[in-house]
Amino acid sequence: xxxxxxxxxxxxxxxxxxxxxxxxxxxxxxxxxxxxxxxxxxxxxxxxxxxxxxxxxxxxxxxxxxxxxxxxxxxxxxxxxxxxxxxxxxxxxxxxxxx
Numbered sequence: 001x002x003x004x005x006x007x008x009x010x011x012x013x014x015x016x017x018x019x020x021x022x023x024x025x026x027x028x029x030x031x032x033x034x035x036x037x038x039x040x041x042x043x044x045x046x047x048x049x050x051x052x053x054x055x056x057x058x059x060x061x062x063x064x065x066x067x068x069x070x071x072x073x074x075x076x077x078x079x080x081x082x083x084x085x086x087x088x089x090x091x092x093x094x095x096x097x098x099x
Contacts, residue, residue: 022063027071032057035076042080044087054078062091 022028035057045052058079061069069075079087 022070031071031073031076034073036078039078041078042083043077044079044083052080052083055081056084058084058087064095 036054040054042050042052042054054077056079058077059066059070060075060077063070066075
């Protein structure tokens with residue numbers, strides 16, 4: 001096992017990690033800029049009647065589940081850091097609970 005987790009507890013499908021070259025690629029950076037320009041407010045906060053700046057661009061269907069949609073504009077949304085963290089934590093928890 002050499003310092004890693006066993007197969008049962010190993011993280012599955014997590015592409016969104018620091019150092020992932022996808023997030024520094026030109027196509028992603030252009031898509032991110034376009035999404036934040038088109039949708040400057042957090043979508044989740046807006047739907048709840050709050051106004052917060054969207055600082056994160058989120059994949060609606062996660063890259064881990066649908067890598068074919070990673071550069072589709074319609075599969076992205078602007079979220080504030082808090083909403084993005086909450087959504088991502090929920091996705092990771094569900095993935096861990098239901099492998």
